[in-house]
Amino acid sequence: AAAVAMAEQVVADLRDKCETPAALLREVASEMAHEMDAGLEKEGGSRVKMLLSYVDKLPTGREEGLFYGLDLGGTNFRVLRVQLGGNEKHVVNCDSREVSIPPQLMSGSSSELFCFIASELAKFVTDEKYANKSNGKKRELGFTFSFPVKQRSVASGTLVKWTKAFSISDAVGKDVVAELQTAMEKQGLDMHVAALINDAVGTLAGARYHDKDVVAGVIFGTGTNAAYVEKANAIPKCEGELPNSGDMVINMEWGNFCSSHLPVTEYDQELDKESLNPGEQASISIYEKLMSGMYLGEIVRRVLLKISLHSSIFGNIDHTKLKTYFLLRTPHISAMHHDETPDLKIVAEILEENIEITGTSLETRKLVVEICDIVARRAARLAAAGLAGILKKLGRDCNAQDQRSVIAIDGGLFEHYTKFRECLEITLGELLGEEASKSVAVKHADDGSGIGAALIAASQSQCR
Ligand code: ADP
Ligand code: MG
Numbered sequence: 001a002a003a004v005a006m007a008e009q010v011v012a013d014l015r016d017k018c019e020t021p022a023a024l025l026r027e028v029a030s031e032m033a034h035e036m037d038a039g040l041e042k043e044g045g046s047r048v049k050m051l052l053s054y055v056d057k058l059p060t061g062r063e064e065g066l067f068y069g070l071d072l073g074g075t076n077f078r079v080l081r082v083q084l085g086g087n088e089k090h091v092v093n094c095d096s097r098e099v100s101i102p103p104q105l106m107s108g109s110s111s112e113l114f115c116f117i118a119s120e121l122a123k124f125v126t127d128e129k130y131a132n133k134s135n136g137k138k139r140e141l142g143f144t145f146s147f148p149v150k151q152r153s154v155a156s157g158t159l160v161k162w163t164k165a166f167s168i169s170d171a172v173g174k175d176v177v178a179e180l181q182t183a184m185e186k187q188g189l190d191m192h193v194a195a196l197i198n199d200a201v202g203t204l205a206g207a208r209y210h211d212k213d214v215v216a217g218v219i220f221g222t223g224t225n226a227a228y229v230e231k232a233n234a235i236p237k238c239e240g241e242l243p244n245s246g247d248m249v250i251n252m253e254w255g256n257f258c259s260s261h262l263p264v265t266e267y268d269q270e271l272d273k274e275s276l277n278p279g280e281q282a283s284i285s286i287y288e289k290l291m292s293g294m295y296l297g298e299i300v301r302r303v304l305l306k307i308s309l310h311s312s313i314f315g316n317i318d319h320t321k322l323k324t325y326f327l328l329r330t331p332h333i334s335a336m337h338h339d340e341t342p343d344l345k346i347v348a349e350i351l352e353e354n355i356e357i358t359g360t361s362l363e364t365r366k367l368v369v370e371i372c373d374i375v376a377r378r379a380a381r382l383a384a385a386g387l388a389g390i391l392k393k394l395g396r397d398c399n400a401q402d403q404r405s406v407i408a409i410d411g412g413l414f415e416h417y418t419k420f421r422e423c424l425e426i427t428l429g430e431l432l433g434e435e436a437s438k439s440v441a442v443k444h445a446d447d448g449s450g451i452g453a454a455l456i457a458a459s460q461s462q463c464r
Contacts, residue, residue: 006311032389056243069454074222110171118183142453194457200227202452207408221411255288291379384427408445
């Protein structure tokens with residue numbers, strides 16, 4: 001009984017520290033909007049970098065031809081090809097292949113990684129029945145590369161730093177398009193990289209292609225990020241000539257957002273300290289660490305470890321497993337969180353198979369589910385606050401009858417973690433209020449990021 005009380009105390013503390021009342025979320029939203037202004041004002045004006053993507057026009061639906069996309073995100077990468085039919089016909093055909101990145105390549109050398117990517121791409125291209133359809137023209141490729149990149153044009157960009165599970169030091173500071181182009185040449189692959197974008201920009205482009213009311217693209221996957229369309233003349237730091245279209249897609253890099261209002265616990269602080277990219281001064285990517293798929297399972301693992309070290313509710317277990325970083329992944333906590341069996345059989349199985357905790361009582365399993373709930377709800381509510389911040393910045397957070405705003409969202413966390421998604425949507429409604437909510441829609445942009453890259457390649461190459 002003492003053990004249970006101890007464990008319950010740990011969970012009660014967690015619940016307290018993870019609380020996200022609406023008033024706190026409104027502060028977070030205001031600060032997000034404020035940081036967006038500061039980041040647009042000048043280079044280095046905010047931790048939220050507000051990078052220019054150099055994408056000044058989004059696909060319209062009139063593009064025509066065969067285009068390729070490459071999507072390198074957290075763990076998988078995808079190669080795809082789309083056949084665009086032009087006016088009204090949209091995507092006539094699309095096929096893709098997903099390849100997982102061998103883990104050793106994530107911390108090897110830049111050339112090894114890009115050679116692997118180029119060779120997979122070459123395989124995909126050579127077995128195509130479309131070979132004759134490119135009509136002798138060079139193949140055009142859009143490259144979705146979802147890591148912070150400093151761009152100077154739409155088809156070049158130097159890697160600022162790695163995030164998620166990647167750390168290939170010799171790639172930092174290099175132009176990733178040039179790296180890819182070199183690797184493709186070595187493979188004898190005749191292809192031109194027409195655009196370098198990230199998944200948030202790709203999601204925005206992919207969704208805008210079908211719906212002109214889409215104002216932002218947001219990712220909740222292994223990492224998290226957002227992109228939206230800004231008026232070029234509202235970007236003080238935008239040097240040189242303004243784009244003809246008058247628009248500029250901004251890649252927010254919002255994972256690095258920080259606010260004193262963020263409910264950060266001891267578990268998050270320790271995770272930050274021990275992560276691959278620990279804070280140089282203050283925490284780096286703390287917003288991302290509170291709400292992306294890479295970390296939610298890891299936060300839960302840390303809470304379970306604390307409980308296990310301070311009480312015996314898991315029995316007399318060997319802690320080797322439970323002490324292993326990233327042993328519990330977000331899909332595990334999602335599965336436990338959604339367990340609807342009366343005796344929480346799935347929770348029992350996951351604890352047993354992954355951390356060798358056996359013979360748990362129903363009471364203990366319920367406690368584990370509650371931990372998942374606390375961590376996932378905090379994530380979803382903070383995510384909603386970020387969306388509210390973007391809408392606020394765009395002046396679309398108040399009631400506007402004739403103006404519809406759509407936020408396109410992609411990423412495995414949003415797609416597969418139902419309770420996360422539901423909580424996010426409910427919380428956004430709570431923050432906007434009933435009236436304003438009517439003109440705002442959140443929609444799942446399935447595979448926007450890959451298709452988006454090909455679509456941007458199409459819209460870029462048609463004006464070259
Ligand atoms: P990436 O961000 O790497 O491009 P995805 O958008 O496909 O990839 O997101 C993958 C992430 O989504 C995983 O790292 C994981 O955190 C999360 N995820 C995948 N499946 C599930 C699931 N069933 N439940 C919860 N989260 C999931
Ligand atoms: Mg992705």
